[in-house]
Amino acid sequence: xxxFDFFKKxxxxxxxxxxxxxxxxxxxxxxxxxxxLYNNARYVMPVVRMTSHIDRTVKISVxxxxxxxxVYTYDFDAPLRLCENQLVTLPAWGSESRESFKTTGxxxxxxxxxxxxxxxxxxxxxxPVEELWDEQGWxxxxxxxxFRNNDSEQTVIDDWGTGSFMSPRYIAMRCQYSxxxxxxxxxxxxxxxxxxxxxxxxxxxxxxxxxPEGGWLQMCGWGSDSGTSYAPGHYTYLLCYKGxxxxxxQFEVEKSPMQRGWIDPVALVFFFYNEEQxxxxxxxxxxxxxxxxxxxxxxxxxxxxxxxxxxxxxxWHSIEAGHPLKLTFxxxxxxxxxxxxxxxxxxxxxxxxxxxxxxxxISGVFWYERSDGSVDTFRAGRYKVNLYLETDExxxxxxxxxxxxxx
Numbered sequence: 001x002x003x004f005d006f007f008k009k010x011x012x013x014x015x016x017x018x019x020x021x022x023x024x025x026x027x028x029x030x031x032x033x034x035x036x037l038y039n040n041a042r043y044v045m046p047v048v049r050m051t052s053h054i055d056r057t058v059k060i061s062v063x064x065x066x067x068x069x070x071v072y073t074y075d076f077d078a079p080l081r082l083c084e085n086q087l088v089t090l091p092a093w094g095s096e097s098r099e100s101f102k103t104t105g106x107x108x109x110x111x112x113x114x115x116x117x118x119x120x121x122x123x124x125x126x127x128p129v130e131e132l133w134d135e136q137g138w139x140x141x142x143x144x145x146x147f148r149n150n151d152s153e154q155t156v157i158d159d160w161g162t163g164s165f166m167s168p169r170y171i172a173m174r175c176q177y178s179x180x181x182x183x184x185x186x187x188x189x190x191x192x193x194x195x196x197x198x199x200x201x202x203x204x205x206x207x208x209x210x211x212p213e214g215g216w217l218q219m220c221g222w223g224s225d226s227g228t229s230y231a232p233g234h235y236t237y238l239l240c241y242k243g244x245x246x247x248x249x250q251f252e253v254e255k256s257p258m259q260r261g262w263i264d265p266v267a268l269v270f271f272f273y274n275e276e277q278x279x280x281x282x283x284x285x286x287x288x289x290x291x292x293x294x295x296x297x298x299x300x301x302x303x304x305x306x307x308x309x310x311x312x313x314x315x316w317h318s319i320e321a322g323h324p325l326k327l328t329f330x331x332x333x334x335x336x337x338x339x340x341x342x343x344x345x346x347x348x349x350x351x352x353x354x355x356x357x358x359x360x361x362i363s364g365v366f367w368y369e370r371s372d373g374s375v376d377t378f379r380a381g382r383y384k385v386n387l388y389l390e391t392d393e394x395x396x397x398x399x400x401x402x403x404x405x406x407x
């Protein structure tokens with residue numbers, strides 16, 4: 001075959017691959033290029049990958065053969081430009097009524113050049129739209145997830161729209177949905193509730209009857225009347241169908257006053273000094289005046305080899321009065337435990353007229369004694385104090401930590 005015969009036979013462009021997208025009337029794609037669509041498709045648009053060696057408009061034909069043998073053909077003028085292995089969309093075929101592709105099965109698409117020579121062909125599977133709806137869980141979720149806390153008797157404790165709970169009993173979820181089914185349909189969904197801090201996940205299934213008109217989708221609550229099923233933390237609520245996630249939401253579980261030891265910790269600070277009066281003045285003025293005005297105890301600056309005695313001060317707010325507290329201060333130097341002491345207190349009722357020290361406690365005093373009985377100064381190093389809390393419900397619960405580098 002001579003060179004002239006080659007160009008005479010070659011149309012000047014090649015099509016390497018053929019797939020299909022569903023598009024709307026305006027040409028907006030409703031799917032990515034694939035070889036499987038559904039029988040509610042409006043228009044099917046062929047998408048080809050092609051190489052062109054010419055720069056002119058050519059006539060191309062698309063021949064479509066339905067599963068029952070019906071043949072449909074349409075022509076169009078294609079303005080080709082020089083390109084190499086480029087994705088190109090061809091005009092779509094179908095109807096706004098979604099009737100053109102009602103027949104399920106294998107549809108054959110053939111692309112022909114202006115001389116009716118076959119360039120490429122491919123099969124398009126048209127599947128029942130029910131398979132698509134089933135993949136999507138039969139619903140479209142139209143709102144954010146809302147959560148509610150109730151007991152086993154369905155008495156509402158925290159109503160819909162609550163985003164943060166304390167010792168919740170049963171957390172239920174609801175969201176608005178539109179139905180993808182034109183008849184009532186009974187569907188079983190799977191729910192996963194995951195604590196993002198611990199990774200612990202609870203799972204259960206719930207069966208609902210979907211209304212063709214849509215409405216509120218509500219999942220039954222999960223938990224227990226004891227209020228201990230949900231540890232404090234950030235939770236993700238996943239709604240799934242046949243292992244596929246179809247929606248999600250988030251809520252928080254806060255620590256209860258009991259889990260917090262009946263207090264809100266505020267500050268933990270070091271204080272170094274030489275004379276007892278310095279400590280008294282610090283507690284009364286530096287801390288006392290700040291606390292009396294609603295402030296927070298501040299960490300003051302100190303230098304190494306300048307002080308003989310060390311204490312720590314702990315500030316908190318009582319949540320509820322009348323609970324005994326055991327406060328344990330543990331001191332460390334460069335990671336080694338050097339001193340520990342315990343103070344017994346009780347939570348106090350809120351009183352704006354009360355003196356500062358009702359929610360303030362000072363640790364025992366620590367010092368280094370030389371062999372001759374004199375007191376040594378504190379050397380440079382990393383000092384740390386941990387404050388542990390013990391109540392009737394908690395045992396040695398770490399509340400706060402303060403590290404101070406003495407230089």
